[in-house]
Amino acid sequence: MLDDRKLAVLRAIVEDYVSTNEPVGSKALAERHGLGVSPATIRNDMAVLEEQGYITQPHTSAGRVPTDKGYRLFVDRLSTIKPLSAAERRAIETFLNGAYDLDDVVSRTVRLLAQLTRQVAVVQYPSLSRSSVRHVELVPVAEKRLLLVLITNTGRVEQRVIEIPADVSEESVSKLRALLNSCLDGCLLAEAPTAVADLPEQVPPDDRPVAATVLSVLLETLVDKHEEKVVFGGAANLAHVDFSQSLRDVLEALEEQVVLMRLLGEVGDSSSLTVRIGTENQHERLRSTSVVAAGYGVGDQALARLGVLGPTRMDYPSTMGAVRAVARYVGQILAGS
Amino acid sequence: MLDDRKLAVLRAIVEDYVSTNEPVGSKALAERHGLGVSPATIRNDMAVLEEQGYITQPHTSAGRVPTDKGYRLFVDRLSTIKPLSAAERRAIETFLNGAYDLDDVVSRTVRLLAQLTRQVAVVQYPSLSRSSVRHVELVPVAEKRLLLVLITNTGRVEQRVIEIPADVSEESVSKLRALLNSCLDGCLLAEAPTAVADLPEQVPPDDRPVAATVLSVLLETLVDKHEEKVVFGGAANLAHVDFSQSLRDVLEALEEQVVLMRLLGEVGDSSSLTVRIGTENQHERLRSTSVVAAGYGVGDQALARLGVLGPTRMDYPSTMGAVRAVARYVGQILAGS
DNA sequence: CTTGGCACTCGGGGGGAAGGAGTGCCAGTA
DNA sequence: TACTGGCACTCCTTCCCCCCGAGTGCCAAG
Numbered sequence: 001m002l003d004d005r006k007l008a009v010l011r012a013i014v015e016d017y018v019s020t021n022e023p024v025g026s027k028a029l030a031e032r033h034g035l036g037v038s039p040a041t042i043r044n045d046m047a048v049l050e051e052q053g054y055i056t057q058p059h060t061s062a063g064r065v066p067t068d069k070g071y072r073l074f075v076d077r078l079s080t081i082k083p084l085s086a087a088e089r090r091a092i093e094t095f096l097n098g099a100y101d102l103d104d105v106v107s108r109t110v111r112l113l114a115q116l117t118r119q120v121a122v123v124q125y126p127s128l129s130r131s132s133v134r135h136v137e138l139v140p141v142a143e144k145r146l147l148l149v150l151i152t153n154t155g156r157v158e159q160r161v162i163e164i165p166a167d168v169s170e171e172s173v174s175k176l177r178a179l180l181n182s183c184l185d186g187c188l189l190a191e192a193p194t195a196v197a198d199l200p201e202q203v204p205p206d207d208r209p210v211a212a213t214v215l216s217v218l219l220e221t222l223v224d225k226h227e228e229k230v231v232f233g234g235a236a237n238l239a240h241v242d243f244s245q246s247l248r249d250v251l252e253a254l255e256e257q258v259v260l261m262r263l264l265g266e267v268g269d270s271s272s273l274t275v276r277i278g279t280e281n282q283h284e285r286l287r288s289t290s291v292v293a294a295g296y297g298v299g300d301q302a303l304a305r306l307g308v309l310g311p312t313r314m315d316y317p318s319t320m321g322a323v324r325a326v327a328r329y330v331g332q333i334l335a336g337s
Numbered sequence: 338m339l340d341d342r343k344l345a346v347l348r349a350i351v352e353d354y355v356s357t358n359e360p361v362g363s364k365a366l367a368e369r370h371g372l373g374v375s376p377a378t379i380r381n382d383m384a385v386l387e388e389q390g391y392i393t394q395p396h397t398s399a400g401r402v403p404t405d406k407g408y409r410l411f412v413d414r415l416s417t418i419k420p421l422s423a424a425e426r427r428a429i430e431t432f433l434n435g436a437y438d439l440d441d442v443v444s445r446t447v448r449l450l451a452q453l454t455r456q457v458a459v460v461q462y463p464s465l466s467r468s469s470v471r472h473v474e475l476v477p478v479a480e481k482r483l484l485l486v487l488i489t490n491t492g493r494v495e496q497r498v499i500e501i502p503a504d505v506s507e508e509s510v511s512k513l514r515a516l517l518n519s520c521l522d523g524c525l526l527a528e529a530p531t532a533v534a535d536l537p538e539q540v541p542p543d544d545r546p547v548a549a550t551v552l553s554v555l556l557e558t559l560v561d562k563h564e565e566k567v568v569f570g571g572a573a574n575l576a577h578v579d580f581s582q583s584l585r586d587v588l589e590a591l592e593e594q595v596v597l598m599r600l601l602g603e604v605g606d607s608s609s610l611t612v613r614i615g616t617e618n619q620h621e622r623l624r625s626t627s628v629v630a631a632g633y634g635v636g637d638q639a640l641a642r643l644g645v646l647g648p649t650r651m652d653y654p655s656t657m658g659a660v661r662a663v664a665r666y667v668g669q670i671l672a673g674s
Numbered sequence: 675c676t677t678g679g680c681a682c683t684c685g686g687g688g689g690g691a692a693g694g695a696g697t698g699c700c701a702g703t704a
Numbered sequence: 705t706a707c708t709g710g711c712a713c714t715c716c717t718t719c720c721c722c723c724c725g726a727g728t729g730c731c732a733a734g
Binding site: 360362363364376380381383384394397398399400 | 727729
């Protein structure tokens with residue numbers, strides 16, 4: 001259907017359009033890409049490519065621009081991921097190594113990705129479900145109020161204020177804390193509900209109402225998918241892009257947690273690098289943007305995802321290289337801490 | 338210097354310009370504001386106002402636009418803060434009451450402020466220095482690695498991973514934890530350094546190197562001003578504004594923590610409501626924006642600040658009302674938890 | 675001090691016209 | 705059959721010019 005030269009023409013169109021942001025014509029193509037054929041021949045090829053929906057022209061007397069389908073073919077078959085330079089890799093490493101807690105890792109990752117790709121970076125906090133419990137802390141902060149702090153092996157700290165039905169002694173709290181820790185220590189969060197199933201029986205009858213409240217909040221915290229926080233940064237990089245959609249639409253979409261979550265896609269295994277181009281995005285207001293995302297995690301199991309969002313007219317090979325590299329390094333950092 | 342009518346004219350110019358976004362002329366003023374004088378008279382007044390630098394005209398045959406100095410006079414003498422409607426107040430209350438931890442309070446506040454004012458919201462996390470220690474937790478997370486968790490009475494949880502020189506027993510950690518808590522419990526963070534001064538002496542000689550490391554990280558965490566985190570949201574509200582500066586400049590400035598910090602200004606007492614207009618902002622790239630900020634906190638002492646950023650052409654009375662109201666409610670929420 | 679009148683200024687918008695990039699088609703050639 | 709050069713055509717972009725009108729400053733009169 002499409003011979004090698006037609007594919008080469010498509011590749012050249014994508015590359016030229018990405019770097020110049022102007023519809024590319026047959027003459028410029030023939031000159032700059034040494035295809036060894038005349039502009040007329042290229043025009044014929046372009047006519048075929050257009051007929052098949054890979055490129056389009058904004059208006060009759062203009063050059064061609066890739067369609068979403070064209071970018072898709074380019075990403076799938078015509079390009080290879082561009083590895084980062086040694087300098088860039090060193091920069092990532094030193095930048096991420098300076099982080100001192102999970103929040104810091106995430107916020108540094110966002111800034112790093114945004115800077116590296118000159119696009120909007122999106123990073124999801126590591127999921128709780130595959131972490132295990134390192135420690136549970138229970139602290140009275142006021143009458144009838146306890147603070148529950150949960151520390152996981154991924155360095156994540158979750159906190160919740162709990163309203164309890166009756167005041168309890170410092171001693172009861174200590175006992176409950178000890179019990180919780182003995183039940184949960186080292187246990188996967190996903191298995192926590194079963195692990196604490198018989199805990200209430202071990203509590204003195206007087207403290208059972210309190211224990212029940214604490215437990216329900218604890219389980220809610222563990223299960224609560226809302227806690228899958230996503231942050232973004234680098235919005236400034238959108239300013240100089242002209243979307244067919246309004247910039248406002250894109251920014252609004254980015255400020256909705258739910259949209260951000262969907263954007264990154266399902267958490268699969270950590271080696272996955274996915275590209276979603278233009279209309280492939282479910283969200284209306286992001287029809288003119290592309291997303292490059294990857295899972296990251298410890299070992300080969302992904303804890304969460306990160307990626308960047310930019311105009312469909314983006315440098316896919318470089319962007320994919322940057323996203324992949326950052327995902328790997330973040331995984332290493334998390335494994336180490 | 339400026340009689341009452343001239344002030345009324347200035348007020349009318351500001352109000353009209355804010356609502357229409359178009360230079361306002363003498364005729365429209367005379368008609369819409371019932372000043373009881375003819376356009377010619379208003380023109381004379383406008384000439385004086387322009388001479389004194391309160392208004393300016395974009396080009397010769399256009400109406401007048403307030404200058405930064407004009408807005409300043411308007412804010413200081415010509416307007417009163419507009420209280421929120423009962424419905425808005427209820428909305429704030431119910432929205433903020435749903436928050437379940439400090440992060441959630443802050444992120445809800447950002448969204449609330451942005452929505453209420455249709456501008457960019459900026460919120461600083463409550464400062465540590467005026468909080469007191471509720472609890473210190475120390476958990477071994479790996480060999481030669483401890484996790485330090487600090488819980489304050491404002492519900493803030495700070496965490497740091499500590500690399501220690503030698504591995505220590507679970508028992509030593511417990512002892513150290515107990516010691517830390519007995520020294521620090523209830524003590525103001527600002528006074529922590531003196532409170533722990535003689536702690537090393539109470540530690541068994543073998544554990545002193547570890548204790549010293551932990552202490553140094555702890556004090557660093559307390560003192561570290563970098564921890565004064567600031568977040569913003571509502572960037573989408575900037576999209577439809579046309580700045581004289583480029584939008585990109587403004588967004589870039591917003592993504593720098595340091596700039597955000599400076600933006601909100603010094604933490605004073607919590608009743609302070611400050612307005613910084615256009616060039617009054619120190620930052621180059623924010624010359625065409627205004628900031629309305631207020632302190633918030635428990636009682637009359639401010640823990641931190643929050644505010645909004647928008648074009649100098651903003652509805653100051655309403656914005657000030659919203660910022661003040663939100664600041665108060667956040668203070669109440671923090672006091673309650 | 676205020677007012678109506680009047681000449682003046684200047685930005686914005688509409689309407690061609692020229693320029694040019696790029697195309698599709700066709701006939702000729704290897 | 706595949707490629708090439710030539711050519712007419714399309715239509716976007718840019719520029720210029722002109723006109724319109726909003727708004728002004730000034731002045732003389734009330």
